Amino acid sequence: MSQPSTLGELRESGWQSVSVKQEIRRNAIQRIRAGEDLFPGIWGYEDTVIPQLETALLAGHDIIFLGERGQAKTRMIRLVLELLDEWIPIVAGSEVNDDPDNPVSKHAKDLIAAEGDNTPISWVHRSERYGEKLATPDTSIADLIGEVDPIKVAEGRYLSDELTIHYGLVPRTNRGVFAINELPDLAERIQVGLLNVLEERDVQIRGHKIRLPLDILLFASANPEDYTNRGRIITPLKDRFGAQIRTHYPTDVDIELDITEQEATVPEADVLVTMPDFMSEVLVYLSFLARQSPHINQRSGVSVRLTVSNYETLAAAAIRRALRTGEVAAVPRVTDLDALTPSTLGKIEIETIEDDRDAEILGNLRKEAVRQTFRDAVDHEVQQQVIEAFEEGRVVNAGDDISSADYAALVDEVPAFASALAALGYEPGDLENPALVASGIEFVLEGLHLSKRLNKESLAGAAVYRGRT
Template sequence: MSQPATLGELKAAGWQSVPVKEEIRRNAIARIRAGEDLFPGIWGYEETVIPQLETALLASHDVIFLGERGQAKTRMIRLVLDLLDEWLPVVAGSEVNDDPYHPVSKHAQELIAAEGDHTPLAWVHRSHRYGEKLATPDTSIADLIGEVDPIKVAEGRYLSDELTIHYGLVPRTNRGVFAINELPDLAERIQVGLLNVLEERDVQIRGHKIRLPLDILLFASANPEDYTNRGRIITPLKDRFGAQIRTHYPSDVDVELDITEQEATLPEADVPVIMPDFMGEVLVYLSQLARQSPHVNQRSGVSVRLTVSNYETLAAAAIRRCLRSGEAAAVPRVTDLDALAPSTMGKIEIETIDDDRDAEIVGNLRKEAVRQAFKDAVDLEVQQQVIEAFEDGRVVNAGDDISSADYAELVGEIPAFAGALAALGYESGDLEHPGLVASGIEFVLEGLHLSKRLNKESLSGAAVYRGRT
């Protein structure tokens, strides 16, 4: 459908102007009634954060998210854009998305006064109705609100002329959604400049006697005040937000694994990657254990980005191994978990007196993650069946130098492994895939060792498993 090109055509089309919060509220109501998901791709918040956010939007409230890093705060804010109308008419040439029916800038007011119903319009897509600023200590009022433009003054305008103003990010997002990330990092004197935006809904620039009433839905994000010493949110500003929503890390292993698989970008290579569920669960347990560890700085948080980064690293390590061995598919094994040290230490802050203990702490977390994932997957009866196979002095070699085909032969030699693989969710067809079999057997062997049911001798990346005597 063609869009009206002038103010007169817009009136004739019957278009109605509504505030941005009412626009979002109206579209949210329609989608909720239709049973649609307002925030697709956000996992683990179905019973906590999302109901609170939906309520805030229905109440037309500005929102501040409190939570540690990597809790999808910015992603949820950006998804609110989908609740805007796809196209919005503005006065042509306006820097602040002037409403043709209710212009606020001098440019739009003078243009409509001169042209009337012939005033030209422009149409703005909802993707361009979003502004975002990462708060930093050097952020200025000019960045957010605006400043006198010396170039316009040099062109002959008077300083008292409103048209000399270069608008900041907030006015330029008029009739849209604006987000300030890490709000406590914003200097307190700059936070004061946002008070009018939130309450009186206007801005004042460099003493100009103007009132620029803005139509904005404002979001902010911050780490909880208890977790940061970088700054604080001044009380009058915090009081002006209609809703404060606390985010959190996923507590369920399956939910975090779903998030990880959604976010991870596996390396593109000629070698396809097959990630067994139990190996993904090991990575989730590693992150969850780090969130509880006294050796990890909990004030900075341990985000899902750690799980995603480790997922990608584990896949890459398996690809590297397969490229060297010539195998057709890369299936991550316990042997590949050694590659996680750099990606893990790059995502968490370890608190220890001895600098050389970082690798040891990460290694212990990794071992405990394997043990917990194994305990959840394989019950004691199945474990005992595998243990009995080692009672006659049987030993099994493991490591990078052991091919998947060698592991696959063990299923025939030690039938108990077939039962253990079934406990991991393997079906009969999976037993025909040597890489999957190798991954499962290594996981079972390491799980039994960490559960103190098998002995293990390690040397230069290779391992020998045998029964306990």
């Protein structure tokens, strides 16, 4: 269907101008009534953050998200774009997306006055109606609001001419959504410059007092610690936001597991990569434990990005081992968990007065994550069946140098291992996959050791498991 190309055609089409907040409210109402998910791909906020966000959007409020890093604040803001109409008309050539019915810039007003119904109309997609700025100490008013353009002055315009102004990010996002990330990092004198934008809807640029009734839905994000750490949000500006919504990390292991599987990208390789559920759960427990550890700086937060990064690293470690041993399948094992140190240290801040304790702290967290996952998956009765085999003198070697076929042979030699693998969710057909069996047996052995039911001797990446008698 062709779109109107002039102001006269636009008016004849029956198009009606609405504000961006009314537009979002109208589309949100339609989707909520239809039972659609307004924020697909956002997990764990169904009963907390999302109801508050939907309410704020229906109320037409500017919103500030308060929460630690990695809590999907920016992602939710960007998803709001899906609540905008797919296309909107603007006065052709406008730098600030002028509404044909309510122009705000001198360019648009002069063009409509001269052309009338013949004023040319352009159409803007909703993907172009979003602006975002990471607040930094060197951000200036010119970046956000605008500045006199010296090139336009050099071309012969007078400084008193409004057309000499080069508009900043905020005016250029007129009739759209604008987000300022890490707002407390913005210098207080620059925050003052946003006051009129939010309330009076006018701006002042180099002596030009311009009545610019911008039509914007404004979002901001901040870390709670930033209020006293790097900066703060000035009270008059905070007062102009209609809603403050507190975000949080996942409160359930399954939710973080869903997020991880959604976000992680498994490296491409010539081998088939399979991530067992229990190994994924170990990674999630590792993040949960890190969020509770007194050795981890909790002010910096431990985001879901840690779990995602560790998931990708663990898969890569399994691929590397498979490539070196010539196996056709890569399934992460407990011995691969040592590869997580670089990806974990890159996402957390360890607090300790003693040097070189990073590896020890991370090692203890990984062991506890394995122990908790094992405890939840394998009950005492099944554990006892495996222990009885070791009480008869069974010794099992583990490590990178042990092939998957050697592990798989243990299922025939020690039938109790089949029961343990079944407890981990293995189907009968899974026992035909040696790499998958090897991962499960290593996990069972390590879980029994960490539960103090097997002895373990470690040396240079290899391990020997034996009974405690």
